[in-house]
Amino acid sequence: MELHGNDDNPALDSKLLHQMAGANVDSARAEKAWEEFYRRHYDYLSSVCRNIYSRQIGEARVSEVVQDVFVKAFRRASTFQLGNSESAEENRWHVRAWLGSILKNTVSDLYRQEPQEVFTEDIELFPDPDSDSGPSGGASDEDPPMGPLEKAFLGLEERERDVLRETMLWHTPGARQQRMPTAALQELATRLNTTPANIRQIRSRALVKLKRAMGEKL
Numbered sequence: 001m002e003l004h005g006n007d008d009n010p011a012l013d014s015k016l017l018h019q020m021a022g023a024n025v026d027s028a029r030a031e032k033a034w035e036e037f038y039r040r041h042y043d044y045l046s047s048v049c050r051n052i053y054s055r056q057i058g059e060a061r062v063s064e065v066v067q068d069v070f071v072k073a074f075r076r077a078s079t080f081q082l083g084n085s086e087s088a089e090e091n092r093w094h095v096r097a098w099l100g101s102i103l104k105n106t107v108s109d110l111y112r113q114e115p116q117e118v119f120t121e122d123i124e125l126f127p128d129p130d131s132d133s134g135p136s137g138g139a140s141d142e143d144p145p146m147g148p149l150e151k152a153f154l155g156l157e158e159r160e161r162d163v164l165r166e167t168m169l170w171h172t173p174g175a176r177q178q179r180m181p182t183a184a185l186q187e188l189a190t191r192l193n194t195t196p197a198n199i200r201q202i203r204s205r206a207l208v209k210l211k212r213a214m215g216e217k218l
Helices: 013-021 027-057 059-075 088-112 148-154 158-168 182-191 196-217
Strands: 004-006 116-119 178-181
Touching (some): 013 027, 059 088, 148 196, 182 196
Antiparallel strands (some): 116 178
């Protein structure tokens, strides 16, 4: 089985995976298939990783994570399940969806292995879906009124808002202690040109300001 039939009829991505899965039978062919597979999908996967996960893992780790995904794809090539479609376009869609799931799991595993930073001070920033304290009816969809929490948030300094936005990505509603991966905290500190300890202080000050602005509502 060749990697390419001709210039107008290249091997399907799933065929490359099939050849990669046969590394124990023909390692040379599997390696060539992997090289072609890497060439076809590297830019796409790098773009997805950068756009979706760079804020979590840091820009510097994008290349490392993508490389790890391709290594895992080679090792797990035999697990790929082809859909019903035979078209090259849909075949590629299925393969890239499969790669995307490996990428997602790789990022999750990365943080599962990281030490977790604990933020002991926390308030519930998500609205209670059963609460009757939401905006009253009659406001137009084009110009909805701001709630007290939103007004209080906009009254914070820009740096305080940035810290709250980032730490809220790791917020677990109802948890007594809020945890953030150490690597994510370090990346945020680097981006804001400060230290992880100061990030905690900024977050604490911002929460105090919100509590004061909200009065008895928190």
